[in-house]
Amino acid sequence: MPSHPISRRKFLAASALAASAAPFVRARAAGEPTDKVRVAVIGVSGQGAYSLGGVAKEDVVALCDVDESRATAARKQFPSAKFFTDYRKMFDGIAAGIDAVAVCTPDHTHAHAALAAIRRGKHVYCEKPLARTVQEVRLVTAAAAEHKVVTQMGTQIHAGENYRRVVEIVKSGLLGEIKRVHVWCHRRPNAGKKLPAPTPGVTFDTDVWLGPTPQEFFYANHPTWPHFHWRWWWGFGGGTLEDMGCHFMDLAHWALDLTSPTLVKATGSPIPGAENTVPEKLQVEYQYPARGSKPAVHLTWYHGETGPALDGKTTYKGFPDGVLFEGEKGQLVANYSQLQIMPDAFAKDFKAPEHSIPNSVGHHREWLDAIRGHGRPLCQFAYAGPLTESVLLGNASYQSGKELAWDAARGVVTNTKDANAYLECHARKGWELV
Template structure:
């Protein structure tokens, strides 16, 4: 076995120190990545997942040395290995992490949601810097555990909300913070995608030879394979593996108001939708979060109500304006701002016809993956580190908790409990199959 290079050990120690200082100074989500002190030095990475969304993540880090891949589908794995001739292949990410962590600097996790936390926590415990797809975890408790473990271990982290690196989100944040639309007390966020509905297959099938079904299930309870019902994409509609449309898209769209309004933890949450199904997520959902008064980047900010809509529940009109199938609407005391991923509009139109955007204060990103790679090398901050994205993920997933218990829940973020709804605990955390537990290192 190849021993870790001294330069790798030195870099890990440096980055751990630098990230601790950055977190203490409270600069996680604002400082831009700077030019690398060693731009030609490549880091060693291992990747969990190789196809679909994972393929895009692999492409985002291919400038570095990818030394190993893991995929439960041998067809996908073979394609990745054919493009990276020197990389080693694994079916079980536990084996890959345990075997390769002494040689690797970081890991990219891009699996179905239920495997995010087990893979990421194992990597954190091994001292690896972590890039993990959204939502960061499958449960609220996992998000808190992962964020705390990463901070304690001093590893560099980034959640895969790639649109956060786009110019439009940055300009919207600047406008909101400038006070152009006044005090924002109401935000509406909606996505017309549908990940829900369906019933359990009547009978199971033999998995194809290329798929290790037991490893795909990972921490989830054992169930029979059924072609086209879970792998490779439909898992998002099942509670055992995903969190529906809210889990899929919430971290992308709610990221914008979280960033612009300095949100963190709601004080209450309630949801409405169709009758709760024990196995599959709803085809349409409305979730209402209440956030308290808080200290923001531009001073004291008023309480905010944030409403999420998805699937068959998306609105056609928001704040008096006709809207497309997805977007974010900030409602302020002096006007409204509507944003998509790539553009924004201010209302009323006549009032803002000659609007001059504030001077740019948030630097353009060098790229979402590039931020993380650079931070792994020199300890510079990332904008979607697990402290920020962990709180975002907690909030997103709390909406499904409220929906599944069928009542408004008061939320104590410090203890991850609902004082008025103890039954929420069953959806805040979950049990794992033996060998797949999510436990931080002591």
């Protein structure tokens, strides 16, 4: 990113912060100690409601949502929490009374809300993806390292038992050397053509919802657009890859210790008749370098079909979404809840290794416990940053129409400089991050 590059050294500098966090103890007004964390939640419906459940046993001191009509249930559940429609006003007013923040807004405001919290020294849980652009990812990750806050990205499946068993198998070496991985998700964007023009009756502040994104179009009063369909339009989201890539590619990144790719090439097809929307189907080739004694890895992402091929002809029964590890000795295919060893001749005598990764206490609980000085979150931003970056590079390749040679150390595409524009945050006035 030419204007504000952030080096890989700074990008990965946060790797041990959570483990070294000081024990968290706060005094009650009456003088008695408490280990309850004072949490603010930004975005309290939809996925935000799920996060509220994850922090419900803490001291929820603030709720923030641009749409008051969607915040009724949360306000009823936490009547003593202060309510805001603008997180900037929340921080201006009661920042001193907040220890930690959960960011559950649409993708295009993740970085802005997270940085507002981190720069005030607040611990942050941020839903996936960590940000909408690579530049934003690096700013957030560097800030978390600088301010030594405890972080967790909301890829909740990272806490799932099945993922942990898969990681144990892959890391054990029982499948042999792994150089090839396929990752697929059947979901297709369902936005299609632009929605009908909005009519009067908008119930919330569209300026705050838009945040950094220029107002080219915005259907504030549509029942689903500001709460879900935004993800199918550039400027707000990044389609199926940005929406689901951090979940499924997470397994490969974790099991194989992947960080940043060196080459990324995407091909896809747009939604017929659509305007400015994300691809209906997409295939992305990622080349990851060798890591110590581990070989280079070729990972392919596919979305829009129920298997690892955009023609729909390659499927694995029971795995409409999945991750396939091709080892020299055997193969493993997995999704959120199940795994299968292949081929049958190899699976017949296969014995899984002893458990080496403890089952999670819960994705939010990992973060909250680490704030108190116990353990560390496994999806902290030092890990989640390179994962999100890989996902976003796939979209940048599609948008630019070019294969990208990625220099992670410098944070730039080296073979086609015009593609760097797709990695930067082009914020409207008043919403600049740097």
